[in-house]
Amino acid sequence: MRLRLADLSACFEGVIPSIIATASADGTPNISYLSHVVRVDDDHVALSNQFFAKTAANIRANTQVTLILVDGFNGDQFLFDIEFVRSVDTGPLFDKIALQLKASSAQVGMSEVMRLRSADIFRVHRIEKVPSPVEIAPAPGRDPISLPALSEAIRAIERQAEADDIIDCLLSAVRRVLGYRNALVLIRDGDRGRLITTGSIGYERSGLGSEIACGEGLIGAAAASGQTIKVNDMSRVRRFGEAIGMEGETSEDATRVVTFPQLPMAMSQIAIGMVARGVVTGVLFIESTERLAFRAEDEAALEILAAQAASALRGSEQAAAAARPEQTAPAPRLASGGREIRVVHHRIDDSVFVDGTYIVKGVAGALLRLMLQWHLKDGREVFTNREMRLAVGGRMPEIKDNLETRLLLLRRRLEEKQAPIQLVRIGRGRVRLEARGSLTLDAAQE
Numbered sequence: 001m002r003l004r005l006a007d008l009s010a011c012f013e014g015v016i017p018s019i020i021a022t023a024s025a026d027g028t029p030n031i032s033y034l035s036h037v038v039r040v041d042d043d044h045v046a047l048s049n050q051f052f053a054k055t056a057a058n059i060r061a062n063t064q065v066t067l068i069l070v071d072g073f074n075g076d077q078f079l080f081d082i083e084f085v086r087s088v089d090t091g092p093l094f095d096k097i098a099l100q101l102k103a104s105s106a107q108v109g110m111s112e113v114m115r116l117r118s119a120d121i122f123r124v125h126r127i128e129k130v131p132s133p134v135e136i137a138p139a140p141g142r143d144p145i146s147l148p149a150l151s152e153a154i155r156a157i158e159r160q161a162e163a164d165d166i167i168d169c170l171l172s173a174v175r176r177v178l179g180y181r182n183a184l185v186l187i188r189d190g191d192r193g194r195l196i197t198t199g200s201i202g203y204e205r206s207g208l209g210s211e212i213a214c215g216e217g218l219i220g221a222a223a224a225s226g227q228t229i230k231v232n233d234m235s236r237v238r239r240f241g242e243a244i245g246m247e248g249e250t251s252e253d254a255t256r257v258v259t260f261p262q263l264p265m266a267m268s269q270i271a272i273g274m275v276a277r278g279v280v281t282g283v284l285f286i287e288s289t290e291r292l293a294f295r296a297e298d299e300a301a302l303e304i305l306a307a308q309a310a311s312a313l314r315g316s317e318q319a320a321a322a323a324r325p326e327q328t329a330p331a332p333r334l335a336s337g338g339r340e341i342r343v344v345h346h347r348i349d350d351s352v353f354v355d356g357t358y359i360v361k362g363v364a365g366a367l368l369r370l371m372l373q374w375h376l377k378d379g380r381e382v383f384t385n386r387e388m389r390l391a392v393g394g395r396m397p398e399i400k401d402n403l404e405t406r407l408l409l410l411r412r413r414l415e416e417k418q419a420p421i422q423l424v425r426i427g428r429g430r431v432r433l434e435a436r437g438s439l440t441l442d443a444a445q446e
Helices: 005-012 053-061 092-106 147-159 163-178 217-225 240-244 296-322 363-378 385-393 399-416
Strands: 018-023 029-034 037-039 044-049 064-070 077-088 118-129 182-189 194-201 211-213 229-231 268-276 279-288 340-346 351-354 357-360 382-384 421-427 430-435 438-443
Touching: 005 037, 005 064, 005 118, 018 053, 029 053, 037 092, 044 077, 044 092, 092 118, 092 217, 092 229, 147 163, 147 296, 163 182, 163 194, 163 279, 163 296, 163 399, 182 217, 182 399, 194 217, 194 279, 194 399, 211 217, 217 229, 217 268, 217 279, 268 296, 279 296, 296 385, 296 399, 340 363, 351 363, 357 363, 357 399, 363 385, 363 399, 363 430, 363 438, 382 385, 385 399, 399 421
Parallel strands: 340 438
Antiparallel strands: 018 029, 018 064, 037 044, 044 118, 064 077, 077 118, 182 194, 182 279, 194 211, 229 268, 268 279, 340 351, 351 357, 382 430, 421 430
């Protein structure tokens, strides 16, 4: 049976380095290792050009090249006869390879060294399986993705009206449809150039409120580009947690930095940009202890789910911004006696502490300060998204597109910290402030 490129997807994961053999114009051979080989279509592959000068010169002088690829699952080797066609240094293919190279090399601190010069495209003339002297075990089998289950997950996300339900539904689909247990949703804070963890499953520490810089590592690169990036064998690169540092090992209350969640012994990671109408609103990040965990069909399914969630979040923001005030049953009045609850707001980064415990910073912190100010001035307990958007929008214009997710982060951090102040959602675009004591609000002098 004739081998096809489509049958060899495990060879293009980069788990085991590929080998390229070239010859000069006079026939002198040369062998080098490759970091990335990408399937372009049924007849072409692209090679990342970080070659030594000898390999690059040989390809231009003698376009006939031999390539060896290895199946990352079972070690099967395949011999390719290929011919150089052209080199590209711009366009979608080049950008895809460059992005993957930058993200993976950043894991080992070599993002400034491992730069892509070009993507060299070759026509594949023949593929031959290399005979093995020993019997090779078949690759582990996995059940295919259930299309009915995927379809139902998409519809479930579409039905959700609130940001927290949309994010929870997305994470539930990752676990239920694809079987992955560790996942995060990070929402983009465009003004600060950060991504903030707003949803989490499977981690000992939720990491809610932890941040990553846009452009940093797999997650940041996915946000900056809107593309999917994966590393399917973490044994070849430094762990992501080491690449970003372990800032969160120190106290949140001292540093105002939340620990980024870690999966011990993670072997595969994937980051999917959540894109709605061409705008990246966040990133879906998943990791697994299995090597080669993310198949091509998994990647496609995750992209579909992430896009649906991004679209639903966009619709939720628009609906909440346009929502008219609703009549709700009167809530119990905030306690005016009993214990005193001291809230401190730091203007420099809008961080908020409740009784000395760090809660949140940025837009979410500014929103809590605003609601507390209104309550202390007028005795109000119920607030609408619309008025908060108008009040804070002048100083923080980025709030226009993601106030809902900022309020979600604030609510969840207050719940997680078991703070004596809580926010309760009471309808579309409306929240109620509840406190177990009398409130004071101080502005820190910095």
